[in-house]
Amino acid sequence: QVQLAESGGGLVQAGGSLRLSCVVSGSESTFSIYTMGWFRQAQGKEREFVAYITWTGITYYGDSVNGRFTASRDNAQNTVYLQMNSLNPEDTAVYYCAADRFGSRWHLESEYDYWGQGTQVTVSS
Numbered sequence: 001q002v003q004l005a006e007s008g009g010g011l012v013q014a015g016g017s018l019r020l021s022c023v024v025s026g027s028e029s030t031f032s033i034y035t036m037g038w039f040r041q042a043q044g045k046e047r048e049f050v051a052y053i054t055w056t057g058i059t060y061y062g063d064s065v066n067g068r069f070t071a072s073r074d075n076a077q078n079t080v081y082l083q084m085n086s087l088n089p090e091d092t093a094v095y096y097c098a099a100d101r102f103g104s105r106w107h108l109e110s111e112y113d114y115w116g117q118g119t120q121v122t123v124s125s
Contacts (some may be wrong), residue, residue, distance in 0.1 A: 002027040002114045006097050009119030012087055020082040022097030022116055035100050036073060036080040039109055040093035050095070052106040053080060060107065064090070087123045094118040
């Protein structure tokens, strides 16, 4: 059973930075071929695509975070990261990581097979 665990969330002032981590367990031998996605959900809003990184390291970002957030991965550690810079209050949300092996439309949450429980990010003004 594949399990994902996010960490690194917290409270930060506007303009600050955070780095989220997502560790994948239960599929260590195949982690390197998963595409890993990041999504977020603000209170009262639908879940929103943030970023993905493919097994080859190709990244793609949502418009609202492009240029401020960076996804990366360490296949040896079965971990994917989301570096978030220039945070603003609109970035406040629960952030989720997700994993997929066989899809292609990775900006869609329906494409992902496995999800973490989420980590709260709160940006104060």
